[in-house]
Amino acid sequence: MTRSPVSPALGAAAIVTRSAEETRDLAAHLARASQPGDRLALVGPLGAGKTQFAKGFATGLGVREIVNSPSFTLMAEYEGRLPLFHQDLYRLGGAEEAIQGGLLDERQVEGVTITEWADRLPADLDPTRLTIEIAVGGDDERRIRLISSHPSHGGYLQAAARWATDHEPGQP
Numbered sequence: 001m002t003r004s005p006v007s008p009a010l011g012a013a014a015i016v017t018r019s020a021e022e023t024r025d026l027a028a029h030l031a032r033a034s035q036p037g038d039r040l041a042l043v044g045p046l047g048a049g050k051t052q053f054a055k056g057f058a059t060g061l062g063v064r065e066i067v068n069s070p071s072f073t074l075m076a077e078y079e080g081r082l083p084l085f086h087q088d089l090y091r092l093g094g095a096e097e098a099i100q101g102g103l104l105d106e107r108q109v110e111g112v113t114i115t116e117w118a119d120r121l122p123a124d125l126d127p128t129r130l131t132i133e134i135a136v137g138g139d140d141e142r143r144i145r146l147i148s149s150h151p152s153h154g155g156y157l158q159a160a161a162r163w164a165t166d167h168e169p170g171q172p
Contacts, residue, residue: 010148010149010150010151010153011148011153011154011157012145012146012147012148012157013145013146013156013157013160013161013164014143014144014145014146015143015144015145015146015160015163015164016137016141016142016143016144017049017141017142017144017167018139018140018141019140020049020052020140022167023049023052023053023056023134023142023144024052024053024055024056024059025056025163026053026056026144026160026163026167027052027053027054027055027056027057027059027060028056028057028059028060029060029159029160029162029163030057030060030156030159030160030163031056031057031058031059031060031061031112032060032159033155033156033158033159034057034060034061034081034082034112034156035082035112035152035155036082036110036111036112037110037111038112038113038130038152039112039113039115039126039128039129039130040057040112040113040114040115040129040130040132041115041118041119041121041126041129041130041131041132042054042114042115042116042117042118042132042134043117043118043119043131043132043133043134044133044134044135044136045135045136047136048134048135048136048142049134049136049142050069050116050117050134051067051068051069051116053114053132053134053144054067054069054086054114054116055067057084057112057114058078058080058084058086061078061080061081061082061084061112062080062081063078063079063080063084064080065078065079067084067086069088069116074087074088074089075087075088082110082111082112083110083111083112084111084112084113084114085111085112085113085114086113086114086116087113087114087115087116088115088116088117089115089116089117089118089120089121090116090117090120115129118131123149127149127150128149128150128152129149129150130146130147130148130149130150130153130156131146131147131149132144132145132146132147133145133147146160
């Protein structure tokens, strides 16, 4: 049984994107709110758009390299406004493997860490993460929910609300 990836919430935001481009755009917008030491936990089924989100977030941080899922390397590092540590826990069996694999690294306090398949890492090992749940809707629609477990996430929730207002259906 998989543990719940969600710590007690301090706040939440729900957004719908209607294409991979919108998902990347939302993530790029959220990246502007990022601070050193932030940890984003991406949760959702295979094909939900976790890597698309990570690509957009990297763009928002000014990363110039192509960002792909680090499934076989476990963690990729990128330089941008803040260092980006992109992790993928899909192939891991649990927390012990994550720790042994060096995925909890002291350098991460200087940048932002995005973890795909974060539900494979118990929330108590990453208690201040911002959980981002991505659910698949019809066609290319994604229902994205940001769940805050720490007061420092307020900037992300505000950025999400601004993005959603600017992208309401029927807006020019």
